Amino acid sequence: LDDLERLVQFSPVGPAYNNAALQALFAKLEAPADTEGKGLLVLATTSQREAMEQLGLLDAFDATLTVPPLQTQNMLEVMHEMRCFNAGDAREAAALLGGEVPIKRLLQLLAHCAHRCGLSLGEMRASDKAITLCTFRSVLATLSAMGPQKSSSHGARAASA
Numbered sequence: 230l231d232d233l234e235r236l237v238q239f240s241p242v243g244p245a246y247n248n249a250a251l252q253a254l255f256a257k258l259e260a261p262a263d264t265e266g267k268g269l270l271v272l273a274t275t276s277q278r279e280a281m282e283q284l285g286l287l288d289a290f291d292a293t294l295t296v297p298p299l300q301t302q303n304m305l306e307v308m309h310e311m312r313c314f315n316a317g318d319a320r321e322a323a324a325l326l327g328g329e330v331p332i333k334r335l336l337q338l339l340a341h342c343a344h345r346c347g348l349s350l351g352e353m354r355a356s357d358k359a360i361t362l363c364t365f366r367s368v369l370a371t372l373s374a375m376g377p378q379k380s381s382s383h384g385a386r387a388a389s390a
Contacts, residue, residue, distance in 0.1 A: 230254075230273035233281055244280065251284060258289040274333070298329035307332070313339050313353055313360045322365050341368045 230236060236254060238247040262269035273290070275281050287293065299307065301323045308319040326335070336350070342360040343353040345368060353360070 230271065233273050233275040233286060234277040237284065239277060239280055239284070241280070246284060254286070255289060296332060298331050299335060300329060304330060304335060307335055311339060311350065311354050313343065313350070315359050318359065318362050321362055325366065325369060338368060338372065341372065
């Protein structure tokens with residue numbers, strides 16, 4: 230479940246949320262697993278931990294994991310795993326991003342770059358195509374011109390039912 234606050238239509242103005250969506254989410258999270266004798270693992274992300282706590286959503290999960298922003302070495306590992314750059318370009322791309330970048334932001338940037346190449350990020354990973362630095366710089370400039378991105382960590386949450 231990516232972006233819990235969006236799923237319940239949470240707005241910090243008010244604050245407001247969609248109670249029907251929240252109750253439906255609770256019902257699914259608290260329902261017994263329908264996989265005979267097997268556990269169910271639910272992972273969720275949020276950048277609004279305090280708000281989700283106030284809504285009671287955190288209590289529906291067994292564990293919380295805060296994912297810190299990626300450092301340069303971590304970015305290089307992600308880029309290598311995604312097979313989207315050659316090694317030299319990956320180092321330069323990581324340097325362009327600076328010191329710390331949330332994993333979600335990095336994956337969004339890479340997905341935008343892959344899209345510019347006419348592929349999804351998954352297709353790019355499976356192919357032998359690579360993102361060029363020119364494409365990366367262009368996407369980075371476009372997204373930067375659109376305004377600041379959320380830079381808070383997204384907490385990954387896990388629950389078993």
